[in-house]
Amino acid sequence: MGISPDTLAIVGIGRTAQGEHPGRTASSLAVEALAEALADAGITKDRLDGLITCKQMAGDGNDELVATTAGLHPKYSTTLDYGTCNFSLHQAQMVLRSGMASTIALTYGTNQRTDRFPFAGGRAPGAGSFSTPYGFAHVAGQAGMALQRWRHLYGTTEEEFAHIALSQREWAQLNPIALFKNPMTMEDYLAQPYLVDPLRRADITMISDGGVSLIVTTADRASEFTDRPIYLAGMAQVGATGSTFTQDDTVLRGWLRDVGDRVFESADLDRSDIDAVYIQDPTAVWPLQMLAHLGFQTPEDIGPWLAERHTYPGGNLPVNTNGGQLSEAYMWGWLHIFEGVQQLRGAADQRQINDARAVVYASTFAFVKAAASILVRGDS
Amino acid sequence: MNADVGAVLPNIEDPQAAPFWNAARQGQLTMQRCLICRELRWTPQDTCPSCLSREYEWEVLSGKGKIYSHCTYYRVLNPAFTDVPYTVVMVELDEGPVIIGRLLNGPAEAMIDERVACAFSAISDEMTLVNFTLDK
Ligand SMILES: [Zn+2]
16 A cells, blocks of 8 residues: 555654643744654654754744754754645655655644734735735635635535534544533534634634644654554645635635545545544634545535534544644644544544544645645554 | 724835736726736736736726625734724626625625625725725
8 A cells, every 4th residue: 555665654743732831932842842752752862863844834943943952963954834744744755765864853833822923913925915905814714705605606504514613622522632622512603703704713723832743764664663653655735726815726725636636546545445534724614625625525515414423523534533723722733643643553542433544634735735645554 | 994004004116016006096906917828817926827928018907796705804803904894805807817805885795796896995195995895
């Protein structure tokens, strides 16, 4: 199934407490998570020869800062400003295949909650300068436009869409580190006022502080670190699909179908082989669109399918079993991969899916750039 | 919007954007058309994304189209825009491109495929925004 000696193997995972970390920098949180990941992999930092960091939106977290903070002197290092862990994993796979490094740390840290980063503020550059002056600010605006159009074309109802936030909340209740664990019923959801109609607070990511790190190496070295390596069996990306939020395909993101087709083809797996789906969720519109475009349902059928509770605990296609950014923590998708690895290791405690062998993770940078990965356990 | 709107207004001296904002001040909606492949493009940039030419002209458009999608802000997410609720529309112009503005009629009138026309809203001597009203 596409696992060769130079396939990327995840051999260590680490995370900080999630929530608020007053006075900490993004790099400090990234390095705290790195220390946890090193311990999980059973190595010290001297073993690392590669570093791939992901900056937070506010900017902090580049490779020079993280390497300095952690006292690393890698043979290879770089920074992605849109890592979402997905692009980061793909970059690491390419570095491993090139031979420039063999044991790589991936990091992400954010202090954007206590630092009060203005996600909807300021003067927008470029294309944004023709929409921000109208008050079209914050990701909730774009997501609201996308959902309104989606519902017009495909008929998804408000109650059907609610199941994304509701199912992730049920998963979060099984996750000790999740920040939003209060029970939420359909009635509770529908009683919430609109933040940006058609979206409610429950449909939009929280903002929290924290860090996540992974240690990766090649499959042929993995047994030196762990007896439970998790492999990157498939990957696919699209670089950009149009530079502005003013094209049909940008709003509806139909181009994700191609990323879905290619990621399954690269892993030589079918949709039916997937035990859980992880989708980076700045808003609940992302899982709605991506579950359809990855090929699990048609856009017309996804609404009724969500209402059948397949994505909930006990369902046959669990989605975001960590609770996602809507209910667990704001980690730009990094905790989605962390959770996928836990599930494949059989270490997800109350959330454990029976005999999880393969998971898919999809993420995008805004509405124009996407990545998808398939992770599998060694015996699958 | 309120007095803080100045903090989010675009740089109208930007060479790509200035002709658009100058025309809006005169009550005209304009976009760039490539002189080589004739593609009409939005938002403004000096290079044609279709053929990569940098030869273009500004064209006056009809200012009419239909609502492609809409959303209504009920919470103040940006301190420059405290006048909630307000409705933002994406309008598919008769000439093709999709442009963003406010629907001045308000949330109850926002419906996909409704016909709309430009409404030019001067907010200062220098700056006129391109909004929309229902075109009945
Ligand atoms: Zn051209």
